[in-house]
Amino acid sequence: MEDRLGMGSRWRVAILLLALTILTVPILVGYVWILISTFSQRTYGLIPVDASGQVGGLTLRNWSFLWEDPNIWKVSLNSLILAIGLTIGVVVVSSMAGYALSRIGFPGRRVFLGTTLVLHAFPSVTLLIAIFFVLRWIARIPVLGRELPLIGGFGYNTLGGVILVMLALQLPLGIWLMKGFFDHVSWDIERAALIDGCSRWRTWWQIILPQIRPGIAALAIFSFISGWNEFLIPYTYITDQQQSTIAAYLNKLLSDTAPVNYSQVAAVGLFQLIPVMLFFLFTQEYLLSIFAGGTKGGS
């Protein structure tokens, strides 16, 4: 056992572990159920049962949506586009602004920094109603509004619009986080680059960005997961089925089918959950660094 101060006896550790486990069970139960349920005809609690209520009834039938419902691929692709677009946008815009705020002295820098911080604390969901109007205006801009391939455009009822809104709402966190990472890069390296013949842009791109790869990775993973998961914003601003995302699709399944077929819905849920869990398994430390940096505190 590692040497930690005040750890006390083995017994006390055992009691603390037990207490933690009990507190954590409610979190785990749901994931256990979703795993069991997707491979069962139905479940009673956590017990897989067949049509007559006997224990058993394991099946792959619940996954038939993958080949029977072409919509799933459409909405998955949309979610993927949303997640990737958001990731690229957040990383590029925040790393540019974060660099300027951290390392360039210019008039108004303090004001920008203060604004970023205030917006970081500001609850952006309260602006959803107003953003609805902004998106409707953007939709009127020719081409950019609603005639772009893949993302549909940047206006109301397009994936691009949703990407733009989410990007903006995540910016304060992203900028603040990137600024924190930039703050820790050695000044001498940047000075050396400038003296060696770099412009500020080249320094940013070729010398400084490579130094904060872990920060960029953390922000990118976080943004990707947020984009892939997001329900509220696409649900609010996209009515066009062709532009719908997987979260909205799942929600529709949940609320449409009168008696919910939990096992089928759980399969779709697990389908959405898998990429997130993979990221989670392999990148917890990156993700923790985001939260330690002061996340936007959901609920």
Next chain:
Amino acid sequence: MKVKLENLTKRWGHVYAAHDINLEINDGEFVAFLGPSGCGKTTTLLLIAGIYKPTAGRILFDERVMNQVPPKNRNIGMVFQSYALYPHMTVYENLVFPMKLKRTPPAVMKERARRVAEMLGIGQLLDRRPGQLSGGQQQRVALGRALTKQPDLLLFDEPLSNLDARLRLSMRAEIKRLQMDLGITAIYVTHDQVEAMTMADRVAVMKDGRLQAYCPPDELYDRPRTLFIAGFVGNPPMNFLEVEVVQRDGVYHALRAGFDLPLSAERGKQAAGRGSVILGVRPEDVMIAEEGITGEVYVVEPLGRDDLIDVRIGDVHVHALADPNRRCRVGDRVHLRFNTQKIQLFDPKTEQSLLWT
């Protein structure tokens, strides 16, 4: 290339990091900026590099005003205390990076990197990354990076501070030798007076953002112009005593309680009749002798080749260097003889030397 600073000033808020600095560096000269930390020497270096912008004054390279020229167009090479190698590039990539930016033809680039690497003995490290190198190796690479671009001016910011003592000695000699061979004008910032004295053709001593003196090392040592320089240069540091110089029977005497030292006429007459002045004398110019001013041994610090003896005379302490064979003990009564040809005298108010201007 010649470098000229004219009334160079850098101010942050109310703090002057560099205050009205004037100095000229000749082509091929090696100049050290010497001073305690926070004296503004690094700031001045970064002003010359173009990293900081002067509040007032001008920086000239040859006859060209450089104030508005961005660092990348100044053609300088710089070596940092922290090495500042690019961690994500190999040694080779570090060496050629400045040349790439200048769009040097690849063949020339390769050849020059090879030559510099060979010159610095880092040829076998070209594929490594900086993280895999020792401090000494990293500093060689940093030096190489500064040299491959064939700069007109080399800047060093305490490049040896992070190395251990032995390595520092050998690198010191090597840098000096390289600079002489290549004939590139160099500015070397350090707080280590030994480095400054051994390497530089001229030393610029700075304190609180002001230039205190700018002269060759021996002059700095033998003829310190201010009290600060006298105290800062030399190890162990100079002794200072408050004395009054009076003329008695045609001979000048420096007097204080329990202390009476005859001075040479040319020194004595500069200080006579001024009331209280500060007398400075280096420990190596104070000898334990059979007769002279008497005092009591207070502390003995063996330095190896010499013993540093702290002698109490009345209410002041004077450090002297003594032959260890003399075996001075704490409490011994000893006599001190002073090398009067090396005595320094300062005005206590202006802190300027009374002997040298």
Next chain:
Amino acid sequence: MSESASTARALEVGKMRRLQEKTSLRSLLSPLLFMAPAIVLVVVFFFIPVVIVLVISLTDMSTATGFNNWKWVQFDNYSRIATHPNTLPVLRNTLMYVALTLSLFNVGMALVIALLTTHIPRRSGFLFRALWLLPRLTPSVVYIMMWKYVAADAPYGILNQHLLGPLGIPPTNWLPAQPWFFVILTNGFIGASFGMVIFTSAIESIHRDYMVAALVDGCSLWQRIRYVILPLIRWPLLFVTTYQTLSLLTSFEQILLLTEGQFGTEVWSLWAYQRALSNYWGNFQWGFGAALAAVLVLIGVVMALVYMRYFQFNQLVHEPKIEAL
């Protein structure tokens, strides 16, 4: 000085000045280019919307009026809020939701988890904290679906099947039966991780000397928490409390997914959202909804400004150590 020398000098001065003007323009341009995308997005999606919310809240804009036939109604929407029969219950709901979730989970549970995980071996502590991050990373629709199944009626629901059934309590769908229990739990398990992470790093950064001193003085675990740890982390405690109050006050996604505000779980932010953007009947009252949202926006602005003042903004601003551009 000869005349030609003085004109040469004047020429040089002029050249220098032009050069200076050029560089000062450039010195603005380069950082501006770095900032430009962020500035545009922040203006379009934060500043303009704040104005829009305030402006629209003074109109009667709705699906009935369309975007063309609306008119100014001054503060009618606000006086409507003041007299609306839903106002009091919603206000009560909101306060209850914020107070209970905050105290039980976002601060209370967060502190408990942080304390427990810092007093067990490091690896186990890390594992448990990672598990507590899961709800925040899980897609909200999936997460709420899990909870719906936990609460579902017999024979499906996990609660009925595995906990209450064996205890002999008659099964039901617990979501309509105990809506607040589930609203607080779903939000709480997500919300606890924020405080947990912050408290953990605060506890781990407490200087070992304090802990040693406490051990030497013979403190029990409880005494050490009460007299050493809690006083030393009061600043993060205050931060999490205020920050999460604001988050809870304005968040509604989980409630929307769980109950859609039925069973008496309507809170203020959800009310605004449903009035303006999403309801069964399709009559969107943008003006009224905006007024409801404006109340929250104002609270948000004021509290965000307060943070900036109290959480030592100045310490976060270092001057750049390079002036070249």
